Amino acid sequence: xxxxxxxxxxxxxxxxxxxxxxxxxxxxxxxxxxxxxxxxxxxxxxxxxxxxxxxxxxxxxxxxxxxxxxxxxxxxxxxxxxxxxxxxxxxxxxxxxxxxxxxxxxxxxxxxxxxxxxxxxxxxxxxxxxxxxxxxxxxxxxxxxxxxxxxxxxxxxxxxxxxxxxxxxxxxxxxxxxxxxxxxxxxxxxxxxxxxxxxxxxxxxxxxxxxxxxxxxxxxxxxxxxxxxxxxxxxxxxxxxxxxxxxxxxx
Numbered sequence: 001x002x003x004x005x006x007x008x009x010x011x012x013x014x015x016x017x018x019x020x021x022x023x024x025x026x027x028x029x030x031x032x033x034x035x036x037x038x039x040x041x042x043x044x045x046x047x048x049x050x051x052x053x054x055x056x057x058x059x060x061x062x063x064x065x066x067x068x069x070x071x072x073x074x075x076x077x078x079x080x081x082x083x084x085x086x087x088x089x090x091x092x093x094x095x096x097x098x099x100x101x102x103x104x105x106x107x108x109x110x111x112x113x114x115x116x117x118x119x120x121x122x123x124x125x126x127x128x129x130x131x132x133x134x135x136x137x138x139x140x141x142x143x144x145x146x147x148x149x150x151x152x153x154x155x156x157x158x159x160x161x162x163x164x165x166x167x168x169x170x171x172x173x174x175x176x177x178x179x180x181x182x183x184x185x186x187x188x189x190x191x192x193x194x195x196x197x198x199x200x201x202x203x204x205x206x207x208x209x210x211x212x213x214x215x216x217x218x219x220x221x222x223x224x225x226x227x228x229x230x231x232x233x234x235x236x237x238x239x240x241x242x243x244x245x246x247x248x249x250x251x
Contacts, residue, residue: 016111019079021149028071029154035061065154069138072145076110083110085141104136105213108144117144118209143206168195169204176211185215 014022031053039058047056052063067075076083087096088105098104103120119140123132146152172192179185189212196204 016079017113017148020075020110020145021152023153024067024071024075024151028067028075029065030068030071031063032066033057033061034064067142067151067154069134069141072138072142072150075150076141076145080111083108085109085144088116098133098136102132102136104140106137106140106144108141108147110145110148113148115144115147116210116213117141117147118206119143143210147210168199169207172196172204172208173211176208177215179215182216185212 033050033053033055035058039061042058046058048059049056050061085106085108088107089097091097096104096106101120102123103118106117106119107114108117117140119136119138119142121132121135121139142151172188172195175188176185176192179188189208192208193205196202196208
């Protein structure tokens, strides 16, 4: 795609949502060590002080390009100084509600547009109080920003199953969006997540959860009435019959 230019031939700087589709500048990209289970659990004497990322790990660990929490925030501010996020739900104390696995669903708003994102993080030993929660928020922001096209080039580079992912991934996505009822949707998402975990593909797992939320949100949105029509009270109230299990409710 050719960059836009002014009549004088000068390049037009992208802004707003268009900026998030631009390649991430090199100075905002960090290196994330990604090892196998055996490499991650290797004896301490086998680990080295890595000159690439500065961490201690097995010498054969590969590195992936990624954008951290602070760099993501920097890019969002460049796109929209008034960008904002909020949790999808709050608990009884008015705080962000984490799910049973410690993950967090959020709504990210940039340039007036809002999209969902999901974050999660392991509870590592010796973490400071609140460190895991901050990591979850950062993960959720990156995941939601991805829905705006942020760092898609890095995401594709980080796909360790390149060439093998498309068929199974697309089949799982199609299956999720074609689920005929709530129960089948839950079953299909669970199967897709299990497959993603077996492949070690966290991004795909996140995508399937977002697809589930989008499917549910779309299904709950009532169809628009014909122009000029006024729905009757009977049409406004359309709960499922009480003898139908919630999971059997069709979309």
